[in-house]
Amino acid sequence: MIKTAFKMLIGNKTAFIGMIFGFFLSILLISQQSAIFLGLLSRSYRIVNTVKGPDIWVMDPATEGEELIRSMPKEYLQYIRSIPNIEWAAPITYILLPLKTLSGSYHVSEINGIDDETLVGMPYLFNGNSEDLYREGAVILDSNSANDLLATVKDDGTKVALKIGDEFEINGSRAIIVGIGKATPGFFPQPIIFALNSQIQQFSGSSRIQFIAAKTRKGSDIQEILNQINSNPKVLGLTSDGLKSRIAEHFLKTGILINFGISVLLGMIIGFSIAGQIFYMFTIQNLGFYALIKSLGGTKTMILKMIIFQALTVGIIGYLLATAATLLWGYAIQNTALTFEFPWTLLLFTGSIAFVISVFIAFLSIRKVFKMDPHTLMAKI
């Protein structure tokens, strides 16, 4: 009977396409907005993703995010290194400093530290060599800053990208580009620069650090290590996921979740209204045929299965099309400043919503079918 249900469904092409379109619009809005939101959220804790290797992060207890960082004395590094089962610990500097290009343009740049000994904090390099970082004034510039933000604008409006060997000033000190790297942009159009912690100390004149990234020994109890770290009230130790959550929670205080939540709600309303209404009309049009199936010996359970199958079919097709469209969108914008993050959990989230809408519209229609009197078949339909 599932085949019969399917043929009934595709037999009415207008309703079939209309229902799929309803689901498509609904899920597209939900998944696309959610992917943008998750992209924004991941930018808030991009420092955790940029620095590869550590499983523990240590910071001042007042630190909650990029916008709320309280620096720590560099000496805390020794305290962390002294804790048993810490394999290595590296200082991570993150500060904002003024930057002036040779053409005279002024920017506030974001400076990210790289550990002098271990090179922890080193970004992926498109061009350049990490050994050059030890040169006087050496910095790595992110590709977006090189190609766009700091590029020299010619008289005809064309931009000339900065390259290795080009120079500019950071906080009044000479800086020379020794590499072009990859960095996740933040919320503001600021140049992103990477340099050795010792070099940053020269730029800023301060030896204070913002984070300590640490790696625990294999097989050790991370929670126990964190307990030891946190026994000192002047520092806060968190796992990488713990720091992501802390920063994300701080970011969510902006109310952005409500804004995107409204978009998701709108998507659901579109799904319920467009797909629901068309499916309801489709069922009403087929009421006579369900009555026929009942009169030929079909049970309520059989009709229930047929209607749920029809609702799920349009739901799944709409869901797949919308997901494909969202992923295509993500692919198209992958090298731009736009945000997009599509984890597998988002597939589950949007799939669940498509399922809820399918079941809702099925039950909305089933009520009508079950209330129908098959005796009406005896009269002319």
Added chain:
Amino acid sequence: MIAIKCQGIKKHYNSGENIVWALKSIDIEIFDNQLTFLVGPSGSGKTTLMSIIETLLTPDEGELFLLGTHMNTMNEFEKAKFRNNNIGVVFQSLNLIPTLTVLENVTLPLLIRGDDEKKANIKGMALLEELHIGDKKNSPPTDLSRGQQQRVAIARALITDPKILLCDEPTSALDEENGFAFMTLLKKLASIQKRTVLVITHDNRIFPFADRMIHINDGTIGEKK
């Protein structure tokens, strides 16, 4: 042998001041091997009585026996199963599903029963061949003439090999030639295949085909022949 037995069947619609008694205590017995006509004017209660016999409608009072089985004691699931196995219906409006092919329409009762699709198709094809519309098996019913559609409807009604065949105004949309051909077929089904065939009609052109006629008027059984 009595195939259909109605005892004191009553049925009303609406309530209070608007109450309408469609059937006012119906007592009839319909036998197998016979082509029985249920005739009467519009609003006389023919369709209500047919629906009760088809077990789609439950009477307010009275008892219904089909093939010796007391239907009042059955639940909806049991009635559905009984209908599928023992009752074939040709509706006035035929109710063929336009999105299914002729063969799929015919085999629908077998698929509802849960039969294998291949076996159902073999049986359906045999019936369509017997009714001379085998070449239309893959056509949508909307591509067929009214006479051919009627044959599809009867093939669907017969596919489960039911002992009782109910037809609601089967000739109302047919010309005389097709109407007579259809009635000849029903006559054969009753006399040769020994089925109980009950036809609702007010088409007096086909009255000569009846083995027996039951008149119903204002919810009561009148003259019997």
